Amino acid sequence: SPPNSAATAVNDSTSDEAWVWAQIKAEALRDAEAEPALASYLYSTILSHSSLERSLSFHLGNKLCSSTLLSTLLYDLFLNTFSSDPSLRAAAVADLRAARVRDPACVSFSHCLLNYKGFLACQAHRVAHKLWSESRRPLALALHSRISDVFAVDIHPGARLGKGLLFDHATGIVIGETAVVGNNVSILHHVTLGGTGKASGDRHPKIGDGVLIGAGATILGNVKIGEGAKIGAGSVVLIDVPLRSTAVGNPARLVGGKEKRSKDD
Amino acid sequence: SPPNSAATAVNDSTSDEAWVWAQIKAEALRDAEAEPALASYLYSTILSHSSLERSLSFHLGNKLCSSTLLSTLLYDLFLNTFSSDPSLRAAAVADLRAARVRDPACVSFSHCLLNYKGFLACQAHRVAHKLWSESRRPLALALHSRISDVFAVDIHPGARLGKGLLFDHATGIVIGETAVVGNNVSILHHVTLGGTGKASGDRHPKIGDGVLIGAGATILGNVKIGEGAKIGAGSVVLIDVPLRSTAVGNPARLVGGKEKRSKDD
């Protein structure tokens, strides 16, 4: 690969971010004109800000603050982190695109930015995870707790998440400390990536790229869900699931799957 | 039917609403006298108001407001909508009666009005649905988002709900955009009326009158649940369920059902 590929990737990512942010401002302007009752809300959350990172930091700070954990502290924390780490901004943009493409109920980027608690919980988690990686654990855990209180989405700050994620509806999602989630994964509400209670250490699921996990599915233990697999709603999964196969039921069993699908590809 | 039947229905509904509101005020007065610590709370939420619609609008505005979506905006929005649409007030009264009759833990109308997040989420949804129908979609979606944040009840503003509904406990209920729920339906917590992810357009369940859906049941796709059917707790339903039958399990199968029950009727 050419020596300037990293710089090119950053430039691509920056221009992608600028394009999405321009869309969001245009949507907010259109909505503020159509609905004067929302003008002040849209101005404070989107239109008054000069960048996606500022808008997102302001919105998260307001959502997650409490009388003892002040919005100013949170705003500074989010803005400093998003400003200094382009990969977090690129992940946010990929998540916004994922909602637009994969959720038929997502009508605009600004709809996702303002209203999707799965999106907001995921962005706040990425900041908590960075704090956790830097051994700033008490602050990471305080943020984790506020995300769980406010959004009912409980992602341990140790969990490692990819990008292009859609946490649809999101209420009740629980993701444990040693879980890993790949890129372009869709997770519905009430999904658990948890432990069996029998192990310590590396004890949570590893979810491959492009996996779809249906509402209320419970995946327990250090199992591998292969790339492109599908987990049915309400399944209880205690086993590895091969790539591109489907697991359903309680306990989950494989149905159809890789061999059958390979013929169709 | 006689030419004045519509007017009679409105009069009946109005006098029913007045009777329930008088009960609520009497209950709040009794409770404020028995528990002075609650007097100020009961005065601000119920006793200071001249009508059910004012009390409900004040309570919802306070519950759903944020630092950027002000309680005054929400109060005006709720009050204007409830004042101008008697069918929304009649539905609220029918829901209050449903909780009193069908939930053994509901001790009074004021208990439901003040404390049942399923009741409050449902009333706020009806306002969001009216906004949605009037193409005021950004405001409908902002309200939808606040209802999901505050009550952990996620009803898309496009969903059409009947009246006499009981959303018991209510945490984690998710109802999709094209779902339809009939009258006198009881839905427990963690119930999903969702899509399969395979379809767009009209993709969510249609729930008949008098259906009972147990805790944690997941109903997916454009399926029909017939009048008076029962869906067992934890079921995953991907099929039509005939009227007055019972479906249980994952995947759900029919048990007993119409024929058997007809003999008992």
Next chain:
Amino acid sequence: SPPNSAATAVNDSTSDEAWVWAQIKAEALRDAEAEPALASYLYSTILSHSSLERSLSFHLGNKLCSSTLLSTLLYDLFLNTFSSDPSLRAAAVADLRAARVRDPACVSFSHCLLNYKGFLACQAHRVAHKLWSESRRPLALALHSRISDVFAVDIHPGARLGKGLLFDHATGIVIGETAVVGNNVSILHHVTLGGTGKASGDRHPKIGDGVLIGAGATILGNVKIGEGAKIGAGSVVLIDVPLRSTAVGNPARLVGGKEKRSKDD
């Protein structure tokens, strides 16, 4: 037993409480020094208080207050109740110890005190239950409602809970009015101890000491779950479960169990 055993028990409990509180203050001091951004938060929630009951009352008051149910009212209510009832303080200490011992993700007592919504919901419930027992039902129900709104944990104030409880993750837990939970029980998120809808009166599960209930399990009706039993994630339990046995599936069936386990003991 000797005549002063009760006094000894109180002394033991008091000194246990003092030891845990000293640990919490030391942890908070260490964290405030390591993370200046949290110093003000840790000072207001822990370091400025002279006892565990004051810290807990302040934290719960702030978490559960609303614009109509003021934090000062709640703080006084919690502090008066915890101060006058040593058994509630002993239960809180036992719950803190349970989280430290049984949850591998719990890094300190202060982590649990500040951040575990299951712990906080449980302590607030105990106060609501005391009010309920004293026939102060409107206040008990107002508190119940706030706990459900803020933590998405819905424990009816009539339910009787033991001590040494771990409500892990906790989102979506629902426990009905006539449920009884023993000591040293672990309950994961999305667990329901509910009614079948067919009975009134004593209609909810009775959970023995040391039971473990996995994520998303639904236990319905006045059934008995024996001491030390395990209920698998996602199970739907409508039957009695003997002591030290394991129930899994939908509907749940017993697997392994008492006889097999007795040999291993």
